[in-house]
Amino acid sequence: EIVLTQSPGTLSLSPGERAALSCRASQAVSTAYFAWYQQKPGQAPRLLISGASNRAPNIPDRFGVSGSGTDFTLAIDGLEPEDFAVYYCQQSGDSPPTFGQGTRVEIK
Amino acid sequence: EVQLVESGGGLVEPGGSLRLSCAASGFTFSDFTMIWIRQTPGAGLAWVSSITSGGDYVDYAQSLKGRFTVSRDNARNAVYLQMNRLRGEDTGVYYCARGPRFGLNSFSPYWGPGILVSVSS
Numbered sequence: 001e002i003v004l005t006q007s008p009g010t011l012s013l014s015p016g017e018r019a020a021l022s023c024r025a026s027q028a029v030s031t032a033y034f035a036w037y038q039q040k041p042g043q044a045p046r047l048l049i050s051g052a053s054n055r056a057p058n059i060p061d062r063f064g065v066s067g068s069g070t071d072f073t074l075a076i077d078g079l080e081p082e083d084f085a086v087y088y089c090q091q092s093g094d095s096p097p098t099f100g101q102g103t104r105v106e107i108k
Numbered sequence: 109e110v111q112l113v114e115s116g117g118g119l120v121e122p123g124g125s126l127r128l129s130c131a132a133s134g135f136t137f138s139d140f141t142m143i144w145i146r147q148t149p150g151a152g153l154a155w156v157s158s159i160t161s162g163g164d165y166v167d168y169a170q171s172l173k174g175r176f177t178v179s180r181d182n183a184r185n186a187v188y189l190q191m192n193r194l195r196g197e198d199t200g201v202y203y204c205a206r207g208p209r210f211g212l213n214s215f216s217p218y219w220g221p222g223i224l225v226s227v228s229s
Contacts, residue, residue, distance in 0.1 A: 035215035044203055044219035045153065056217055088153055092213045096169055099153035 002027050004089050006100035012108040019076040021103045023089035028069045033093030036065060036074045039102075040085045048087075049074070079105070110134040110218045112204050117223035120194055124227070128189040130204030130220055138162070138182040141207030143216055144189050146225075148200030156202070158212040159187065167212050194227045201225075 003026040013019055023036075031052050037045035047056045049065050062077045076083055084107050089100040116128040130142070144156040157168045157178040166178050177190040187204055202223050205216035 033214070044222050046219075047215060047217045050215045050217075090153075090215060092215055095167065095213060097155045097213045099155075101152050 001096050002029060002091055002094050002098050004091060004098055004100035006087075006089060006103045008103060009101075010104045010106060012106050013079055014108045015079050015081055017079055019074075019079055019083075019105055021074040021076075021087050021105070023067075023072045023074070023100050025070045025072070025091060027094070029072075029091040030093045031068050031072075033091055034065075034072055035090045035092070036063075037088045037090065038083075038085050039088065045088060076105075081107075110206065112206065112218060112220035114202060114204055114220045114223035117202065117225045119226045119228065121229050122195060122227055124194050125190070125192045126194065126225060128191065128202055128204075128223060128225075130187045130189075132185045132187070132204075132206070135206070137185040139209055141209070141212055141214075142178075142180060142187040143205045143207045143213070144178060144187075145203045145205055145216070145219075146198075146200045147203070147222070148197065150197055155213070157189065158207060160212060161209070165212060191225070194225075196227050199225060199227045 005024045007022045035050040036048045039045040064075045066073045086102045086104045088102050111133045113131045141160050143158045147153050159166045159178045163180050175193050180187040204220045206218040208214040
């Protein structure tokens with residue numbers, strides 16, 4: 001199975017700063033089958049972006065993605081208070097679908 | 109509005125069984141693959157099982173084959189997860205999610221709130 005490794009484990013930033021979250025795959029993944037989720041305490045993960053750069057409804061454009069093959073990045077330009085959460089990457093192009101272990105973005 | 113609501117969780121002793129249900133509304137249920145995902149302290153988020161729209165094809169995480177069974181009732185807009193011979197490491201929150209129209213797996217834009225399963229004596 002494809003293992004997704006996210007880094008860093010925790011990112012401590014202040015509101016307004018830029019966050020860059022990394023997800024590295026053990027094998028190449030098609031961009032079309034790659035996604036990022038946000039999870040807040042007590043809630044289910046929420047799809048943020050899928051594919052090359054398809055934002056889910058109501059996801060602001062300060063969230064963006066880049067990368068291909070085995071290295072993917074989620075960037076958040078200008079952190080808002082509601083953005084402090086845990087973020088997961090997922091690949092669904094190879095069975096079984098797999099998730100990264102998560103990156104926590106916390107307030108510095 | 110798409111809604112998914114899980115039920116059937118709770119506390120069960122090791123070796124016991126539980127049947128989770130997921131009630132769906134707000135979309136044509138019979139058009140979509142449905143997916144179970146769990147979040148456990150040990151493994152984090154992990155895909156559990158998928159079942160295609162007509163129930164013809166199912167798939168399971170390798171480690172769960174033989175213990176978990178997924179099924180669906182399109183007349184009742186519901187998907188189920190029968191979990192047998194439960195172990196402590198099965199403890200976690202179980203989510204149902206809507207999958208693609210075709211195929212077994214994809215990213216999931218719609219998730220239920222999740223249901224807690226605790227396996228303990």
